[in-house]
Amino acid sequence: MPYSFTEIERRKSYVIHAVFISLFLLYLLFGVILFAGVRLIFWGVKAITLERLMIPFSWAVILPGFKELVALAGFAFLLSLGHFLYVSRNLLTRIIGALRAEILRPSDHYHKTYQNIIEELSAATGGKSFMPMVIPSMALNACAASDFNGDSIICLTEGILAKLNRSQIEAVVAHEAAHVLEGDSLETTLTVSLFNLMSALLKNYPKRFFKFSWYSARAGLASLYVLAVSVLVYLLLSITHAAGLVLNMFMSRQREFRADAIAVRLTRNPRALAEALYIISNNWRGAGLPGDTLGSLFIVNHHFSRLEEDESLFADLFSTHPPINSRLSILLDMAHADQAALASALAKSAHKPRQIVQDICPVKESKWLFHKEGEWIGPFAAADLAGIDWITPDMMVKKMGAKSVCPAVEDKELLDTLQELKKEAAHRKDHFSCPRCHVPLVRREYESTEVYQCPTCRGYLVEEPDITRIIAREDAGFSDEIIRQARKIEETNKKIDHVMDGGLEGHLYAAEGLTCPRCRHKKARMFRRFYSAMYHVVIDKCVFCGLIWFDKDELDILQFLIEEKRGSFNAPS
Amino acid sequence: MTVVIILLVSALGVLIFGIAIYNALILKRESVRNAWSQIDVQLKRRHDLIPNLVEVAKKYMAHERETLESVIKARQQAVDAGSLKDKQSAENFLTGTLKSLFAVVENYPNLKADRQMMQLHEELTSTENRIAFARQYYNDEVNRYNVAIATVPNNVVAQVGGFEKSDFFETENLTERQAPKVAF
Numbered sequence: 144m145p146y147s148f149t150e151i152e153r154r155k156s157y158v159i160h161a162v163f164i165s166l167f168l169l170y171l172l173f174g175v176i177l178f179a180g181v182r183l184i185f186w187g188v189k190a191i192t193l194e195r196l197m198i199p200f201s202w203a204v205i206l207p208g209f210k211e212l213v214a215l216a217g218f219a220f221l222l223s224l225g226h227f228l229y230v231s232r233n234l235l236t237r238i239i240g241a242l243r244a245e246i247l248r249p250s251d252h253y254h255k256t257y258q259n260i261i262e263e264l265s266a267a268t269g270g271k272s273f274m275p276m277v278i279p280s281m282a283l284n285a286c287a288a289s290d291f292n293g294d295s296i297i298c299l300t301e302g303i304l305a306k307l308n309r310s311q312i313e314a315v316v317a318h319e320a321a322h323v324l325e326g327d328s329l330e331t332t333l334t335v336s337l338f339n340l341m342s343a344l345l346k347n348y349p350k351r352f353f354k355f356s357w358y359s360a361r362a363g364l365a366s367l368y369v370l371a372v373s374v375l376v377y378l379l380l381s382i383t384h385a386a387g388l389v390l391n392m393f394m395s396r397q398r399e400f401r402a403d404a405i406a407v408r409l410t411r412n413p414r415a416l417a418e419a420l421y422i423i424s425n426n427w428r429g430a431g432l433p434g435d436t437l438g439s440l441f442i443v444n445h446h447f448s449r450l451e452e453d454e455s456l457f458a459d460l461f462s463t464h465p466p467i468n469s470r471l472s473i474l475l476d477m478a479h480a481d482q483a484a485l486a487s488a489l490a491k492s493a494h495k496p497r498q499i500v501q502d503i504c505p506v507k508e509s510k511w512l513f514h515k516e517g518e519w520i521g522p523f524a525a526a527d528l529a530g531i532d533w534i535t536p537d538m539m540v541k542k543m544g545a546k547s548v549c550p551a552v553e554d555k556e557l558l559d560t561l562q563e564l565k566k567e568a569a570h571r572k573d574h575f576s577c578p579r580c581h582v583p584l585v586r587r588e589y590e591s592t593e594v595y596q597c598p599t600c601r602g603y604l605v606e607e608p609d610i611t612r613i614i615a616r617e618d619a620g621f622s623d624e625i626i627r628q629a630r631k632i633e634e635t636n637k638k639i640d641h642v643m644d645g646g647l648e649g650h651l652y653a654a655e656g657l658t659c660p661r662c663r664h665k666k667a668r669m670f671r672r673f674y675s676a677m678y679h680v681v682i683d684k685c686v687f688c689g690l691i692w693f694d695k696d697e698l699d700i701l702q703f704l705i706e707e708k709r710g711s712f713n714a715p716s
Numbered sequence: 717m718t719v720v721i722i723l724l725v726s727a728l729g730v731l732i733f734g735i736a737i738y739n740a741l742i743l744k745r746e747s748v749r750n751a752w753s754q755i756d757v758q759l760k761r762r763h764d765l766i767p768n769l770v771e772v773a774k775k776y777m778a779h780e781r782e783t784l785e786s787v788i789k790a791r792q793q794a795v796d797a798g799s800l801k802d803k804q805s806a807e808n809f810l811t812g813t814l815k816s817l818f819a820v821v822e823n824y825p826n827l828k829a830d831r832q833m834m835q836l837h838e839e840l841t842s843t844e845n846r847i848a849f850a851r852q853y854y855n856d857e858v859n860r861y862n863v864a865i866a867t868v869p870n871n872v873v874a875q876v877g878g879f880e881k882s883d884f885f886e887t888e889n890l891t892e893r894q895a896p897k898v899a900f
Contacts, residue, residue, distance in 0.1 A: 266853065
């Protein structure tokens with residue numbers, strides 16, 4: 144890379160010192176405000192209780208003198224040092240927590256591709272390693288964070304993995320890798336951790352404040368103190384947030400341009416980055432999700448703002464990202480293309496053919512009939528056999544299509560199949576049983592995500608975070624039957640007037656809720672409800688572990704409804 | 717007396733400057749060597765993936781013996797190659813055989829859809845990308861090093877210290893490639 148290590152080290156310490164000094168000044172400011180506030184209260188009390196004003200008001204009364212200022216500075220220094228050291232130790236953990244980022248799953252082939260792409264970029268940078276993580280949301284955005292130990296993470300949302308193609312994902316990862324290599328990532332992570340992590344509290348503050356003060360006003364006198372404290376907290380949080388914004392002057396737009404340039408240098412593909420930026424900027428980028436106050440870390444700002452699209456000096460100072468249009472024009476220049484051509488090319492390629500999901504037992508597989516207690520039952524295919532435990536060696540079986548019956552022990556194919564199933568069952572970590580039929584669930588892939596299906600009733604057991612993935616991905620198509628059932632649900636939806644979020648729980652809870660397969664030992668009942676007030680698909684959800692049970696076809700119907708409402712990624716825009 | 721001191725001090729200055737340049741050149745040369753070993757890592761990864769690929773393909777493509785055998789032999793050659801030139805040509809030849817293998821795989825839709833095959837295909841594509849990126853990085857480092865030893869203040873130190881130019885990892889034109897000496 145063009146920068147030698149010593150250069151990066153030098154720049155690193157300059158900005159980090161500036162950050163520390165800002166933190167110190169902030170604490171000093173808080174100290175002075177507190178000091179002045181306390182003095183003001185004392186003066187006010189004196190003025191009210193005594194007949195005449197002993198001391199007329201002047202600033203000297205409430206502001207600290209020189210010695211007091213020095214003492215305050217000492218405290219501020221200690222506090223800021225402590226805060227700084229504490230935060231620098233846990234930089235990545237806090238960011239990961241704030242973003243709700245997760246590690247990759249090796250069994251998921253989208254995640255595997257992403258892992259491969261990260262390792263390719265690692266090769267491109269001469270062996271620098273990045274840890275990939277995923278933000279489980281349908282929004283499209285990406286960020287990078289580093290800490291003082293030299294570790295760094297690159298997070299992409301599930302939406303990006305589902306929607307962008309391989310070279311576009313590679314371009315986005317290269318952009319984030321560029322931030323890491325330049326050292327920006329460490330500085331931004333530090334600033335954001337110090338000043339913006341608490342900003343999430345500011346979002347709903349006025350509303351919560353009014354609610355809270357209404358409650359406390361009923362409590363009586365205590366409400367005045369509560370009022371004072373709340374106002375103070377709000378003031379402090381706002382100042383901190385403003386300080387973060389001011390520091391953004393250093394995290395300027397220049398860095399994003401430079402990261403774009405380095406990304407192109409790494410991938411040699413400016414068009415892919417242009418396409419990725421175009422698609423991301425035209426989609427939901429995560430405004431409203433946890434972590435949207437950490438916008439400086441991300442490739443595109445979460446919130447659409449006029450300031451960002453502006454080119455004035457003010458915007459240059461206070462906006463964290465350059466206007467999308469200028470980024471696109473620079474990249475497209477390199478690619479010898481223009482924006483209109485880009486838009487039409489993307490619209491054309493957006494339509495990907497979808498395949499109807501194969502049912503768990505394809506017709507070609509062997510099936511057997513079993514003679515049990517005087518009756519012939521079946522036919523059962525291999526996957527169905529997983530749930531059967533009453534096969535004995537002397538039981539008569541007939542393979543479908545075979546001419547004769549024979550004892551189970553003589554049918555080699557049956558024995559092999561049973562062996563395989565036994566091996567598979569032994570390897571599985573979680574032995575889930577169907578909450579309805581109590582047969583063991585079979586693990587299978589749905590939209591490249593691991594889910595469990597009951598071979599008997601065809602219901603699905605899904606972990607909650609996987610739902611986002613399934614909805615974001617669009618490999619599977621929908622059969623006409625599913626679409627018909629979905630339309631029926633939509634019609635009934637319109638007829639019901641009052642449905643609170645969670646729906647019919649008052650009637651169905653505990654009376655008919657199924658038992659959670661994972662929390663069986665706790666005898667936990669799953670909570671039966673609509674998936675949400677907008678989508679009236681009935682599900683059973685466990686409050687302890689978050690597992691969700693869908694009956695036959697319900698998962699497909701839900702996916703269809705949500706995709707229809709949201710507008711499919713694949714539809715030409 | 718003062719002239720002597722001035723001369724001594726300036727000689728010392730030049731010496732220190734020379735040492736600084738020498739150290740920088742050492743860093744760049746080692747960086748080139750490191751970049752080469754990165755390519756080696758990815759090439760070895762490719763060598764390790766190929767036997768699996770051939771096994772899976774054999775199940776479906778029993779009649780395409782020639783193509784499969786050429787891949788196996790090319791791989792063996794690449795593993796055995798010694799000098800830089802040999803390595804480069806062997807690896808390029810291996811890339812060519814893999815390309816023809818995948819062209820043939822297109823004719824076998826069952827094989828294409830096979831789960832294992834899809835995973836292997838993804839792994840191989842990723843490996844090819846990694847090799848390309850590692851080569852790119854190597855060439856960038858070689859460029860920096862060659863420029864550093866050729867520019868004016870440094871070339872004196874380079875000659876004294878015995879630094880030589882490094883070669884780029886080049887792609888040969890496959891149509892002009894010479895057939896390997898080993899008999900098929």
